[in-house]
Amino acid sequence: MAAPVSLQVEFGGGAELLFDGVKKHQVTLPCQPEPWDIRNLLKWIKQNLLKERPELFMQGESVRPGILVLINDADWELMGELDYKLQDQDNVLFISTLHGG
C-alpha cells in the first residue's frame, strides 16, 4: 500500500474556470495499492474536482491539446508525463496556453 499523497494542484491560463474559478487546490490522494502517477491523478481530478464539460480539460486519458502540465515548475515531458510517480508535497500545475495579444 502506498501512503496517502498530499499535493498542491493548480490551474491557470483559464483552465481554472472549469474548477469554479479556484486556482489552488490542496489535495490529499487516498491510499491505494499502486503508487499514484499523473495518469491516476487525472482520473481522480475528473471524478472529484472537474464539475462540467470534461472534454474542455481532457482528451482520452491525458489532457487536451493546449494544456501544459508542469510538475514542480518543470514541463511534465522532462518527468515522465503520465507515468511520473507523484511524491508527497509535489506541485502540479495545469496551464492553458494563452493566445491573446
Added chain:
Amino acid sequence: MAAPVSLQVEFGGGAELLFDGVKKHQVTLPCQPEPWDIRNLLKWIKQNLLKERPELFMQGESVRPGILVLINDADWELMGELDYKLQDQDNVLFISTLHGG
C-alpha cells in the same frame, strides 16, 4: 564544534560591483566553536570576499544604510538580523536599493 555551513551568498542592485561584479557566490564557512550567524558572516565576507572600499558595504559590524539583507527571500528583520543562526544551504542576499527612474 559547529559543522561547516554551505551558503549561496548573492549581491544585487549594484552591491555586486564591490565583489568583482559577481552576483552569486557559493560559500563554505569553516568549522568554528560557536554557530555561524549573520554577524560572523559579515566579518567573513569583509575578510574573504570584499576586495576594496569596505565602507561602501559595511558600517560598524552591520551593513550600511540602503542595503537590505534577505535570508531565503525574507527580510532579515523577520529572522533576527545579525543574530540569525545560519543553516546549511541558506540563501543570503545583500541588495542595494535602487533610486533611479
Added chain:
Amino acid sequence: PLPAQASLSAADILRYSRQLVLPELGVRGQLLLARSSVLVVGCGGLGCPLAQYLAAAGVGRLGLVDHDVVETSNLHRQVLHGEARRGLPKALSAAAALRLLNSTVQYVPYCGALSPRTALELVRQYDVVADCSDNVPTRYLVNDACVLAGKPLVSGSALRLEGQLVVYNYQGGPCYRCLFPKPPPPETVTNCADGGVLGVVPGIVGCIQALEVLKIASGMGSSFGQFMLMFDAREGRFRNIKLRPKKPDCAVCGDNPSVTCLQDYEAFCGSSATDKCRTLHLL
C-alpha cells in the same frame, strides 16, 4: 476621490469593453477607476509607461509632477516624449501625449520639483501616489507626505539591468522609512546618468507599478504591501521578497513619530533632488 458617476456612458462602455468583461474589474471597478485620482511623481523612465497605462485604463485624474525638460538622452526610455518635444517641460509633454490617447481623463501637470512646502497639500488631493522619481531626497519626501496624508504609495525604481517595486503605507504595512530609517551615504548612490539603464527596464517596472495602482484604485487590492518585487533583466528573473511589518518605532509611521511635518530632505540625505550632480558638497 472625484465625484461618483452613477453609470458608464455608452462611449465608456465601448472604450473599456475588453476590461469591463473581467469579473475582477467589471462596471463596479471601472466606476471606481473613474473616481480615482493618481499623483505621478516623475515623468521619466518609470512615469511614462505608468501614466500611459493609467490613462488608457480610464483613471479619473492624473497629476503629473516633473521639474525637468525633455532631453535627447531621455528618449531611449521616456517613451511619452518625442523628438519634437525636446526642451519642453516633461509634465506638459506627458500631458499632451496622454491627451491624444485618452481625452476623457483629467491631466494636471505640475512643472516643478515636489517640495516640502507643497507636497503634503498636493498629496492630500490624490487617492494613490506613484513614486517614479530618481533620487533619494524625493523618495523620503514622497513617503513622509503619503504617511502624513494617509495615502498608499506605489514605489518603483530601476537602474542598469535591475528593478524594484514596493507598495508602502498600504493596509497597515510598512512605509519607506520602516525599511530605510537612515538614508544611504550619498557616495553610495548611483543615478541613471552615471550608472546607466536599459530603457525597457523602467518600462517593465513602470507597467507593473501601473498594474498595482489599478488594482488598488479598482478595489482588487495589491499584493505588494509587505513584499518587494525584485527584477533582474539579465537573468529574466523576478523574486518576491517578504518584508518586515510596519515598525512601531518608525520615525514617521510609528507609535510616537518624531516626523510630524515635512522637513528638509536634501539636508537629511546630503544630496540634491534636482541637480544633475547629486551629491551636496557641504564644504
Added chain:
Amino acid sequence: PLPAQASLSAADILRYSRQLVLPELGVRGQLLLARSSVLVVGCGGLGCPLAQYLAAAGVGRLGLVDHDVVETSNLHRQVLHGEARRGLPKALSAAAALRLLNSTVQYVPYCGALSPRTALELVRQYDVVADCSDNVPTRYLVNDACVLAGKPLVSGSALRLEGQLVVYNYQGGPCYRCLFPKPPPPETVTNCADGGVLGVVPGIVGCIQALEVLKIASGMGSSFGQFMLMFDAREGRFRNIKLRPKKPDCAVCGDNPSVTCLQDYEAFCGSSATDKCRTLHLL
C-alpha cells in the same frame, strides 16, 4: 542584418548615452542593435509596447504587421494608437507614432494579415521575430516560418489577468510545435474580445518581449530559450517554468520534418486568423 556601421554618430552617442554606459551593452551592443531588424507580428496590446521600446532603444529596422484598423475598444491597451487614428490601419498608425519617438529607425508597415504565401519570404528579411498576434493559426504560421527561415521567435501572449512568454527556435531549444504538436480544440480558445484583458497585462508582457528581443539582438542572449515566463497579475507573481528540449520527432524542427513548406493554418487549427468570430463553421 543591415549593413554594419563602423561607429556611432555624435547624435547616437547623445541619444543612447544612458545605455551605452552599461558594460553589458556598450558601443558594441548598440552597433549590433543598429544592424538588426525585427519583425513585429501584430500591432495590438503586445506589439504597441514592444515596438515602442525597440524603437526607443535604436533597433535598425522594425517591420510592423497588422491586418486590422484602430478601434475605440483597442485604446485601453494599444497605447501607440490614439483617438485621432481610429479607422487607420494599425501598422500605419504604429509607424507614425514610433517615428515621432525615434526618426532614425526604419519602419516598414505591412497592412494585411501574415499569410502562408508571403510569410516565409518576409521572415527571411528579418533577424528576430516577435509574435504579438492574437490567434492560434497565426502562432503556428509564425512558428513554422521562423523554423524554416532559422530565426529566433520571441512569443508573448496575454488574456484576462495572465501572461506568458517563451523564446522559440533559439540556440537549439524547442519550437512552438515541440510544445504544442496539436492545436487546441477551437471551442477551448478564448480571445481578448470574449475573455477580456486588463490593458496593462499585455503592456507588461510586451515590454518583457522587447527586453528579450534586445538581449538577443545585442548579443547578451535570452534566458527564455527553454523556459516559459508565466505571469499572474492578480497575485503579482512571476514563475519561470523549465520546458522540454527540442523534440527529435517535431513535425517542423525535428530530424525528419513533415512540414517543409508553409501550410493552411486556418484549416489545421479549425479557426480563422482574421475574423472577429474565430471558430470556423465547417458545415
